[in-house]
Amino acid sequence: MTNAASRDGYGSALIKLASDPKVVVVEADLGKSTKSQLFRKSHPDRTISLGISEQNMMLVSAGLATSGYKPFASTFAIFTERAFEQVRNGIARPNIPVHICGSHGGVHTGTDGSSAQSIEDLAIYRTLPNMTVIHPSDDISTEFLTIQLADMNSPSYTRTARNKTPRIYDEHSVTKLQIGKGAILTEGSDVAIIACGVMVSKALQASDELKSQGINSTVVDMHTIKPLDHELLTQLSDKCGCFVTVEDHSIIGGLGGAVAEFLVSNMPCPLERIGVNDHFGESGQGEELFIKYGMSVEHIVSSAKTVISRK
Amino acid sequence: MSNKVDINHQFDVDELIETAKRCRREIVKMTHRASAGHPGGSLSAIDILVALYKTRLNIDPESPKQQNRDRFIMSKGHASPAVYSILYEMGFISHDDLNSFRVMGGICQGHVDMKWTPGVDFSAGSLGMGLSFGLGVSLAATMDGSSRNSFVMLGDGELQEGQIWEAAMAAVHHETGNLNVIVDCNRIQNDDFVDNQLRMFDIASKWRGFGWAVMECDGHDMREILTAIEWLDSVTDRPAVVIAHTIKGKGVSFMENNPSFHGAAPNDEQLAIALEELK
Structure with missing residues (x-):
């Protein structure tokens, strides 16, 4: 890749x-x-x-x-x-x-x-x-x-x-992208993983790992945080019944916050948020920091299992 | 079409002075009606606005958004009553609109707002931003090959905002000769006299130090203001600033040099006195 x-x-x-x-x-x-x-x-x-x-x-x-x-x-x-x-x-x-x-x-x-x-x-x-x-x-x-x-x-x-x-897209696959519309990258009905930015590739890796364990996930590249794709979230709520959000951002107010606000007001269902948990960063390699801060592929897999158990 | 106007003081100065007096009456009436607003800084600025709008700006109330218009940018946006009063004189808005000052749904918002009022080209209300906006407008005019000019009004207290000096540096770097600034130097800010809040010392030398062409004038002497506007047009190789020395609350005795009337409206009794003085 x-x-x-x-x-x-x-x-x-x-x-x-x-x-x-x-x-x-x-x-x-x-x-x-x-x-x-x-x-x-x-x-x-x-x-x-x-x-x-x-x-x-x-x-x-x-x-x-x-x-x-x-x-x-x-x-x-x-x-x-x-x-x-x-x-x-x-x-x-x-x-x-x-x-x-x-x-x-x-x-x-x-x-x-x-x-x-x-x-x-x-x-x-x-x-x-x-x-x-x-x-x-x-x-x-x-x-x-x-x-x-x-x-x-x-x-x-x-x-x-x-x-x-x-890299997630090629010159052909990218043409389906539209501002305000999340892009479904893999489909599965056990859990919806909503990711953005550099975490999308991590979400895809987590999805592969989950699949090897018999868990099918939908991964969405939610490249537009605002306006948030409410229609897609509604569909995924029906289909999967639980969500994990994944972002290289505070879990407060960003993608996780936006998804939580929408779900709790419209169709409450279990949600786990992966991101920076209300603290500042530090010097280090990005990948090292992701592991330290609970934002690695393994953490996404673990959160997916947790959220499914909460359904 | 050239935007330059040969002023040569051919204008009827007495008529300009009378216009400013009518505007002053509207300013005190507007703030009284709203029981809010900023009469002091409106009264200090109004003579300059009357001169600019009546003698210099290439603008058309029938077509407020015409592409090649000059831009007036009121950075000290709380002096909105001054802007509304001259926009009424120019035919951009009606007298009923003046009555809508600070009223829900009215087009005369508390601070000047380009989305609400025809003839307003900048949404102000947060100090320090108008010079940067004027720089952007001036750079656009240069790229367009247009002769339109930008005139930005700042307050002297407003010069305490760091962004002003970011823009001042950038304007000189980009040699924006079509960018003109007038500082309404009324020596009073929200809480108190500027000298008690944060002394600005020699304002003219600060601008000179940044590379601007600088002139000073009496901001209430119509002939001096017209000369200053003429001078602004004569400077084309770099940005130019006029430090206009003014009196906060000018024209209403109890408001003059009184920090209390930066952001307070006259009551019924005070309005009557003010209108009597502005006859």
């Missing part, structure tokens, strides 16, 4: 979007890391460098968007949070189509340590009216979904990951 980082898909999407003369890239110094630099190299005339100033970046992007441009603004996920109120008041509230990309999301970011590991971005942006929040699982789906964002007339937040993980 090929390994790839979703941030590379963001960079390649910008290159493909460049044929639209209204697409502009806005940077706060980290283009080398977020991969927006690919666009800068080929289209310096439509790349706006603002230095290390995330608050400024958000409102400059809003000004560009109200003048007919389609700004794609990126920095690390954690540093977008520094400008949360700018996103709230300056972008989401007036519903201005600025597309924000936060790279290096999650503890999988690794050795930079907790200051660089955003584990709350999905939660905070999900609270904002008008915002679309996506967290694709690999480079190919990131490219495909980012290109879809350009046609939206409302703002978005995309989280990408720094490190390579197994």
